[in-house]
Amino acid sequence: MKTERLIGILSVLLQKEQVTAPELAEMFEVSRRTISRDIDALSAAGIPLYTLQGTGGGIRIMPGYRFDRTVLTNKDMQELLTGLRSLDSISGTNRYVQLMEKLSAGSSVVRADSHILINLAAWNKTAVSQKIELIRMAAEQGKKLHFHYSSPKGESERVIEPYDLVFEWSRWYVWGWCETRQDYRLFKLNRMTEIRTGDPFVKRDAPLPDLSNEKVFPEQYRVKAVVQPAYRWRVLEEYGPESMTEMPDGTFLFSFGFTDRQSILSWILSFGEGIELLEPADLRGKLKQFGEHLTEKYRDMTD
Numbered sequence: 001m002k003t004e005r006l007i008g009i010l011s012v013l014l015q016k017e018q019v020t021a022p023e024l025a026e027m028f029e030v031s032r033r034t035i036s037r038d039i040d041a042l043s044a045a046g047i048p049l050y051t052l053q054g055t056g057g058g059i060r061i062m063p064g065y066r067f068d069r070t071v072l073t074n075k076d077m078q079e080l081l082t083g084l085r086s087l088d089s090i091s092g093t094n095r096y097v098q099l100m101e102k103l104s105a106g107s108s109v110v111r112a113d114s115h116i117l118i119n120l121a122a123w124n125k126t127a128v129s130q131k132i133e134l135i136r137m138a139a140e141q142g143k144k145l146h147f148h149y150s151s152p153k154g155e156s157e158r159v160i161e162p163y164d165l166v167f168e169w170s171r172w173y174v175w176g177w178c179e180t181r182q183d184y185r186l187f188k189l190n191r192m193t194e195i196r197t198g199d200p201f202v203k204r205d206a207p208l209p210d211l212s213n214e215k216v217f218p219e220q221y222r223v224k225a226v227v228q229p230a231y232r233w234r235v236l237e238e239y240g241p242e243s244m245t246e247m248p249d250g251t252f253l254f255s256f257g258f259t260d261r262q263s264i265l266s267w268i269l270s271f272g273e274g275i276e277l278l279e280p281a282d283l284r285g286k287l288k289q290f291g292e293h294l295t296e297k298y299r300d301m302t303d
Contacts, residue, residue: 005030009038010047018058023208128172131189134197135174138162144198145176150191152262156180159198160187163206175209184209186216219257223264224279227252231274265290 005028012019012027021039025032039059043049048062138145139162149158160176167173172189186209210216227235229250235243244252254275258264265286268277277284 006038006042009035009042013049013059013061018052018060020058024059027208128189131192131195132165132172134195135162135165135189138197139164139176141197142200142203144201145174145195146198147187147192147195149187150193152260158187160185161201161204163203164209166209166211168211175206177204177206217257217259220260221258221264221280223254223256223258223277225254225268226276226278227254227271228274231271234271261286 008028009024012024021032021035024035024038028035039049039051049059050062051057051059135145137143145158145160145162147158149156159179160174162174162176164175165172166175166186173186174189174192175184175186177183178185184206226247227244229252232244232252235252235254239254239256243256244254246252258267261280261283264277264280264283268275268283268287269290277287
């Protein structure tokens with residue numbers, strides 16, 4: 001576990017110019033004392049770390065450094081390179097593999113043959129790659145982002161101070177200070193259009209995003225539904241085995257929390273006849289109305 005954490009700290013320092021001990025402690029869910037010991041261990045291994053004290057201070061890697069490859073095992077190197085290559089696959093650059101060269105101590109080739117293949121590219125990889133590069137540059141240069149945003153709550157024009165790109169829940173997000181909400185928010189890249197950079201901004205001491213399900217997807221509605229056996233694979237893939245209980249007749253009782261009503265309706269309808277919504281009861285009425293509307297709309301259709 002310690003080795004994995006040390007590699008994680010190195011990865012963070014490769015991607016961020018500076019990070020504080022409290023931020024690392026929160027990120028890796030350990031005490032500040034443990035982080036201090038980790039920093040001492042990395043320094044003792046020959047990694048040129050230094051700490052700036054006072055307001056605006058933090059932990060940095062000495063500019064122009066080069067790591068001794070013996071710090072990491074060959075397996076560690078392979079797994080780290082695999083992850084860095086996966087980031088390059090979506091960003092459309094070789095920036096992260098270039099960072100790996102600093103870890104390789106002059107080695108030109110490090111084989112990623114740990115039997116793990118990672119493809120983070122979405123079907124619209126080109127569009128996502130362009131957004132990632134634009135947002136990364138805006139965050140690096142301290143420029144505001146202007147964009148149109150589409151969400152279940154409606155359409156809106158947003159201006160944010162971008163701080164971090166986040167890959168989580170199989171999607172890309174940007175974390176930034178939203179001028180409309182006057183708070184930090186996560187925005188899904190696939191919902192952002194007409195993105196452009198704006199005026200420079202003075203960077204805040206931005207906190208790391210809370211990526212827990214309870215924070216990002218707070219439960220507003222408890223959904224209960226009966227799922228047909230043929231759709232077990234889908235519920236298992238999307239919500240895990242804890243979300244369903246097998247019934248004596250072979251069907252599955254599904255129970256899970258959703259954040260908004262529209263998501264519930266869309267999800268239920270995507271199953272066709274493979275699911276029956278039990279709760280919330282008022283949404284059963286909505287589905288009935290929707291079915292009646294479809295029947296009326298296609299009444300004149302013939303097979």
